[in-house]
Amino acid sequence: MSGYNKHPSIHIENSDGKVYRGDEDILRCLREELSGEQWRLIVETYPGVNEDRMRRMLEKLHPDRILSARDILRDPEALKARLDCILTQDRVFGRMYSGELMDFADPEKVNRLREQIAGSGGKTVVFGFGASLLADQGLCVYADMSRWEIQLRYRAGMSNYLTDNPGEDILRKFKQGYFLEWRIADKLKMAFMDKMQYFIDANRDDDPVMIRRDLFEEALQKAVSAPFRVVPYFDPGVWGGQWMKKICGLDPKADNYAWSFDGVPEENSICFDFEDTCLEMPAMNLILRHPKELLGRKVFARFGAEFPIRFDLLDTMGGQNLSLQVHPTTDYIHRNFGMAYTQDESYYILDAEENACVYLGLREGVGIEDMIADLEDAQRGGAPFDAEKYINRIPAKKHDHFLIPAGTIHCSGRGAVVLEISATPYIFTFKLWEWGRLGLDGRPRPINIGRGAEVIEERRTDWVMENLVNPVHILAENEHYTEEHTGLHELEFIETRRFTIRDCAELDCHESVNVLNLVEGTACLVESADKSFDPFEVHYAETFIVPECLGKFRLRAVGGPVRVMQAYVRT
Numbered sequence: 001m002s003g004y005n006k007h008p009s010i011h012i013e014n015s016d017g018k019v020y021r022g023d024e025d026i027l028r029c030l031r032e033e034l035s036g037e038q039w040r041l042i043v044e045t046y047p048g049v050n051e052d053r054m055r056r057m058l059e060k061l062h063p064d065r066i067l068s069a070r071d072i073l074r075d076p077e078a079l080k081a082r083l084d085c086i087l088t089q090d091r092v093f094g095r096m097y098s099g100e101l102m103d104f105a106d107p108e109k110v111n112r113l114r115e116q117i118a119g120s121g122g123k124t125v126v127f128g129f130g131a132s133l134l135a136d137q138g139l140c141v142y143a144d145m146s147r148w149e150i151q152l153r154y155r156a157g158m159s160n161y162l163t164d165n166p167g168e169d170i171l172r173k174f175k176q177g178y179f180l181e182w183r184i185a186d187k188l189k190m191a192f193m194d195k196m197q198y199f200i201d202a203n204r205d206d207d208p209v210m211i212r213r214d215l216f217e218e219a220l221q222k223a224v225s226a227p228f229r230v231v232p233y234f235d236p237g238v239w240g241g242q243w244m245k246k247i248c249g250l251d252p253k254a255d256n257y258a259w260s261f262d263g264v265p266e267e268n269s270i271c272f273d274f275e276d277t278c279l280e281m282p283a284m285n286l287i288l289r290h291p292k293e294l295l296g297r298k299v300f301a302r303f304g305a306e307f308p309i310r311f312d313l314l315d316t317m318g319g320q321n322l323s324l325q326v327h328p329t330t331d332y333i334h335r336n337f338g339m340a341y342t343q344d345e346s347y348y349i350l351d352a353e354e355n356a357c358v359y360l361g362l363r364e365g366v367g368i369e370d371m372i373a374d375l376e377d378a379q380r381g382g383a384p385f386d387a388e389k390y391i392n393r394i395p396a397k398k399h400d401h402f403l404i405p406a407g408t409i410h411c412s413g414r415g416a417v418v419l420e421i422s423a424t425p426y427i428f429t430f431k432l433w434e435w436g437r438l439g440l441d442g443r444p445r446p447i448n449i450g451r452g453a454e455v456i457e458e459r460r461t462d463w464v465m466e467n468l469v470n471p472v473h474i475l476a477e478n479e480h481y482t483e484e485h486t487g488l489h490e491l492e493f494i495e496t497r498r499f500t501i502r503d504c505a506e507l508d509c510h511e512s513v514n515v516l517n518l519v520e521g522t523a524c525l526v527e528s529a530d531k532s533f534d535p536f537e538v539h540y541a542e543t544f545i546v547p548e549c550l551g552k553f554r555l556r557a558v559g560g561p562v563r564v565m566q567a568y569v570r571t
Helices: 023-033 051-059 076-087 107-118 147-155 170-192 213-223 243-247 284-289 291-295 297-303 330-337 368-379 449-455 461-467
Strands: 019-021 039-045 065-068 123-128 139-144 198-201 209-212 233-235 259-261 269-274 277-282 309-315 324-326 345-352 357-362 391-395 401-404 410-412 416-423 430-433 473-477 481-487 494-501 504-508 514-520 523-528 536-539 543-546 552-558 562-569
Touching: 019 023, 019 277, 023 051, 023 139, 023 198, 023 209, 039 051, 039 170, 051 065, 051 123, 065 107, 076 170, 139 170, 147 170, 170 284, 198 213, 198 277, 209 213, 209 277, 213 269, 213 284, 243 309, 277 284, 284 291, 291 297, 297 562, 309 514, 309 562, 324 449, 345 494, 357 401, 357 461, 368 430, 368 449, 391 461, 401 481, 416 494, 416 514, 416 562, 430 449, 481 504, 494 504, 494 552, 514 536, 523 562, 552 562
Parallel strands: 039 123, 039 139, 065 123, 139 198
Antiparallel strands: 019 209, 198 209, 233 259, 259 309, 269 277, 309 416, 324 410, 324 430, 345 401, 345 416, 357 391, 357 410, 473 481, 481 494, 494 562, 504 552, 514 543, 514 562, 523 536, 523 552
């Protein structure tokens, strides 16, 4: 039976008196802080937090007035005009927004509310997304939420913050969050963290948890001082398989699971265990608060407070082919979407059935224009697209590694479990062919043949086989371990190494944050080279992160030899 842990957490000791669970406990703490006849409470929230519920809780403090930051927003028509310029009419893609929340506020409404706050005596609560922009003196609380929980709420009918769109297409809701709302929210959060005195985990409406600022800082400091795992989440898909149900201990009655997001700090959470209480927060908080220690000075200088590597699993065992797709080149993604870098990636085959394959690169002698014409005809309802006429179909077996620089046409076939190692801008996939199927919602999945045609590089069979398929060579070998270079391609900024560990190996962070996965074996221990952290156990298929500030670390095999994939940024 697999030891895969779906609920990893970081234990924090000596938290007595600093953790408050449930409405009444939180209110008791706030009442003690807000004693007297005159006080001001500022509750800043991440967009997605249930503000109606937050208001009902705060009303129990019996303030003289409670003011919502939502009241500063422009009228819906004015907001729509601004949003349309950023989000475009495309179902999936917009342009990355670099502005701030005040760009969507009505200046007159802002001034009126600020004057009302400044001139008020007695007991005042200002709450909601943007509350900290209206008042800067008072008890400061931040209510946070993970992006995965926000996405689940979108699916359940929650609107975007800036738009009343409960029934909108989920892809358009996600687009507005990804390109706009989460960007301005992270910027505001980063500024507010220095003022914050309490932090609230608002992921569960019926079970909020609040901690003091000093405990918040202690928790993040502990996270960046040792290896850790983020909390994975799993999602079905039209092509999803059955492998993750068994290996990751998922619901056997579910139709399928297509994705495991385990190693995507922009999306995943970190859980902290405070004795008998678990607090969940976005892993982005660690990046925003400790970017140099986590990423390394060189990686931070290049990417800023962004996590540039992502790991996820794609399961087609007992499922179907992935979408035939291509990722934009760096120049294209920058000019069209405002992104600084693109989704270079690779497929590491974690497991495979006998006839598994990967579609990768163009066949020799075929014309791109002819291929595009056939793709467009198939999309209009003509003959199904003959992928093998144009694309190399390459057999795939366990532990094969396929490199996919941006601009390379590709997809995994059925019968495989892919550890996808890639750069972080994961939304930028131009789907070219869906094998004649609809999405889980019964709607056509978004196809972007026009955009794909603009970025497909002429990487053909001979070049693909020489450069992108199993480019493995041994770097070190001894009685303890073997270290191999497995990619990625020189066009990509991520370096990957595979370690086959018979007993123990020492690894270097290479002046970069490291993301690793145990790709074979039962378990291994991550040990400190200088005894600065306790041994950390990981199990088969689990992804874990090693902060750059640790420098060197050891991996020790448990229960027999293991294999580990290591990824870091070439500096």
